[in-house]
Amino acid sequence: MIYFDNAATTFPKPEIVHETVLNHLKNSAANPGRSGHKMAFEAGKAIYEVRELLCQLFNISNPMQIVFTSNATDSLNLAIKGLLKDGDHVITTSMEHNSVLRPIKALEGKGVTNTIVDCDEFGVLDPKKIRKEIRSNTKLIVLTHASNVTGTIMPIEEVGKIARENNIYFLVDAAQTAGIYPIDVEKIGIDLLALPAHKGLLGIQGLGVLYIREGIEIDHFKEGGTGSKSEELIQPLFMPDRYESGTPNTPGIVALGAGIQFILNEGMEKIHKREEFLTEYFISKIKEIPQIKIYGAHHIGTQAAVVSINIGDEDSSEIGCLLDESFDIGVRSGLHCAPLAHKTIGTFEQGTIRFSFGYFTTEYEIDRAVEALKSICDSIEG
Amino acid sequence: MIYFDNAATTFPKPEIVHETVLNHLKNSAANPGRSGHKMAFEAGKAIYEVRELLCQLFNISNPMQIVFTSNATDSLNLAIKGLLKDGDHVITTSMEHNSVLRPIKALEGKGVTNTIVDCDEFGVLDPKKIRKEIRSNTKLIVLTHASNVTGTIMPIEEVGKIARENNIYFLVDAAQTAGIYPIDVEKIGIDLLALPAHKGLLGIQGLGVLYIREGIEIDHFKEGGTGSKSEELIQPLFMPDRYESGTPNTPGIVALGAGIQFILNEGMEKIHKREEFLTEYFISKIKEIPQIKIYGAHHIGTQAAVVSINIGDEDSSEIGCLLDESFDIGVRSGLHCAPLAHKTIGTFEQGTIRFSFGYFTTEYEIDRAVEALKSICDSIEG
Missing domain, CATH: 3.90.1150.10 (Aspartate Aminotransferase, domain 1)
Known part of the structure; x- marks a missing residue:
């Protein structure tokens, strides 16, 4: 076909992605970071290395600010709902995916208002329209980097600048661009970056990533075993354990690492x-x-x-x-x-x-x- | 080692699990149920077949009541928080994992009270202790099938009977037993069953399962693309789409299918x-x-x-x-x-x-x- x-x-993925998954499953698929034996350490180390590769790709300074999720939708839900509270306002655009729009619409029931800025008939966003909609309680701007319908690249640099100037958090949905287009979270001023592993980053399905800028308070929505502070019945609040309860998707994470390595090697x-x-x-x-x-x-x-x-x-x-x-x-x-x-x-x-x-x-x-x-x-x- | x-x-997994994952990644790793082409249909069909295998293993009548999650912790969080509301009471035991205890403790802040029944020094639960703690507002009993510390098998049949007699929902954490011990949700009266794919079911890390008995109202906590009702900005409320937003973990799901098939073949x-x-x-x-x-x-x-x-x-x-x-x-x-x-x-x-x-x-x-x-x-x- x-x-x-x-x-x-x-599809397809680079052969090295298949090989890496298979090698991991056959030789080192222990539960990472939860046991004191070699194979568990190895799995934990492999995961840390993928955090570092993500840092390299997106110019993120602290690997612990990378949270692994189940897909980009999960990342977007965590970012949007973890940040926005009753009384807050969020701005997004008419070109967004339902993974942005549905969580934002769901928050209407919790007192979070929104403005969905219209793009033109070609799917093009005028950043000035975003600026015009800023209110005193606007806490977040959510913007896709490229439309999944028309492929239109959105002006994330300009919108990032507007967000920074107005002390508003900026969440970018890079589902269509991560791994293909350069994204520098520092240069653009991205506070939160949501990614799927299985698209341009050439990993496999079942994994997403959320980068959270240091110092941003995002609620967590799940508690469980984190392999840390096991003596306590409350969730540890340090990164990334706060948001990563239960056994991680280790095969998915090592596959993502192989995908990123392929991208770095190709350029x-x-x-x-x-x-x-x-x-x-x-x-x-x-x-x-x-x-x-x-x-x-x-x-x-x-x-x-x-x-x-x-x-x-x-x-x-x-x-x-x-x-x-x-x-x-x-x-x-x-x-x-x-x-x-x-x-x-x-x-x-x-x-x-x-x-x-x-x-x-x-x-x-x-x-x-x-x-x-x-x-x-x-x-x-x- | x-x-x-x-x-x-x-660890290790049966060779067929590795082969199935590799074959899927190489030949049919499209995004399931979201596109109208053969490879997408094939991926969607593969997922449905794993729902059916889970039904066969646990005597579940409707494959659409199977929800795929990111791990058993995710399943437990969804079940516990989706069910319990301000004013409700939940009973569990002192032998539970933090994936049960931490969500239940977190709900104290939302008006959900709990009773943690003590097991004896061998980790053994006396079911009568559960019965004694039932209150008029007790909505849920959560019990692990076997302790992850001592291996003690818990009396899920007796507790299931107590739950049924008192019209209380019964959630079983089968992390240590699924795939090894027979679990019949009908016979035992299990309303909610949480499972990891990567333990006794011989799948790989990154996938969990939650069975929700038909008719039980569980809130959802994520919205996004479901490949269904795409024209709407609100989450569809039918099963299992309501709880499965974004691209699923297709490689994890087919691996689980291979694991279950291995179990069925071995007996x-x-x-x-x-x-x-x-x-x-x-x-x-x-x-x-x-x-x-x-x-x-x-x-x-x-x-x-x-x-x-x-x-x-x-x-x-x-x-x-x-x-x-x-x-x-x-x-x-x-x-x-x-x-x-x-x-x-x-x-x-x-x-x-x-x-x-x-x-x-x-x-x-x-x-x-x-x-x-x-x-x-x-x-x-x-």
Whole structure:
């Protein structure tokens, strides 16, 4: 199958990721940090090394400020709900995923108000609109780094600056960009960074990461064994144990480490350029097909490797099924768990057909997809 | 290394578990249930099949009542905090793990009262003590199936009956028994069952399970993309989507499926008998060493493959280190995240040295451990 669903999860992974997981499972899969034997120490050390790799990638100074979660959604929930209290106000945008919007909407019932800033019909955010919505009780701004619908890169630098100037915490959802685009938490002024392991970072499913800037008070929502302060019936409040109760996802964490190591070895610039090239290549080819509508701004440099299209007014799910069944091409159609983004770009009813590329996507695969789309357009015409 | 830390995580896993994970990662690691292409369907189907295997193992009628979590601690937190409200009362025991005690203690701040019933010095629970503590507002009884410190099997049948007779929900923490001892949720009257994937069920770390009996209202604590009702900004309330936001741990889930399939193929009775035999074998050998104190009731039939000991008044951590460094034997010393259990058996200061066996433990390994313990005792004497 030709796999164009890398925005959901990257596939395939580098071979070293499989090898690392297998080697870990076979040789060192003890419970980390909870026992005094070699294999447990080894597992604990492996986890610490992945915290360090994350620090290297995102310019984080303290590895203990890295919290492992079960996915980026878990990270976003922890950040949003751990920070916001009755009376607080939060600003986000209409291009966010339901992993941001649903927790924020749920907090309305707890006295946390929100403003969802509209992006334009291309999914582009004007940072001035964020500034305009700041109130005296605005505590947090949440912004995706790139839309999972249109691939539009958001102005995190400008919004980070606005947040800093106004003493507002800044949470970035880097689900579509981590591992592909450089993110420097110090330079951009990111206070909280939510990541999935299994997308651009080339790890496997079942793991997320939340970076919490030192000194930010985030509630915890789970208590349990932490392998620390075992004599106490209250949760230890130090990092990262406070937020990491129970046995961690050690295989997932070592897989993430292998993914990051692969990225560092290849060079993120090379990965990023390759994905930009593939995106541009695809867009330039489909622009020649008159029935195809391409959403988003699609200017290279402001577009991640995620492209949403439609064929005339055809139902996006039907075209998605056709691509799968007749051409063995896997895409994702529908609303992509981001209903307001589809309202923003005018596709709430039709949905879109989303093509998302990865570092291992080939030009040949894109050519096959373009042929398939042409063939579908022809059959509809005829 | 000789690995006697199976109560923390079982090691090694059956080869089929490694093969299944690797095959999944290499061939079908799409994002399940979120896209309309073959590989996504395949991943979704694989997850559903593991729900069915869990149903088969625990006599659960509806696979949709199975919720995947990040570990048993996550399951316990969800069950305890999702159920208990201001004004409710919960009963548990002094032999519980911090994954039960810490959430229950945290709820004191939210108006939920608790009674922690004392077990005797062998860690044995008298079910009548539970009955005596029932109040008009008692909503939940939480009980571990077997102590992670002494291996003592708890009377879940009797307590289940007491819970049913009094219309109280019954939550069982089966961290030490799932996959080894038969658990029939219908027969025992279990309303909520919390499990880790990576212990007796022979899956890998990073996954837990919570079974919720149909009709029980449990709050959810996270919202996000569920691949369902994407057009809505509120969390869908149907099972299991309500509790499973974001990308699931698909590799962990398929590994669990392989572990359960291995158990079903071997026969749980055979596994259970083998672990009982190993435990009896170990206990009978160390009984001959006068300096060794063995905790718990250690009657075969009421003892899981977890044995806590001490050598005279020696510090348990030092003996643990010695076993690791001088004999290459991995055990777990200290308080095992269960401080009240150690208070119950009188080892809160000293801790214990815990030997925990698995299906793949050999008699030879146990003999080596017995020799090591003799040697340590001799050196202390001398």
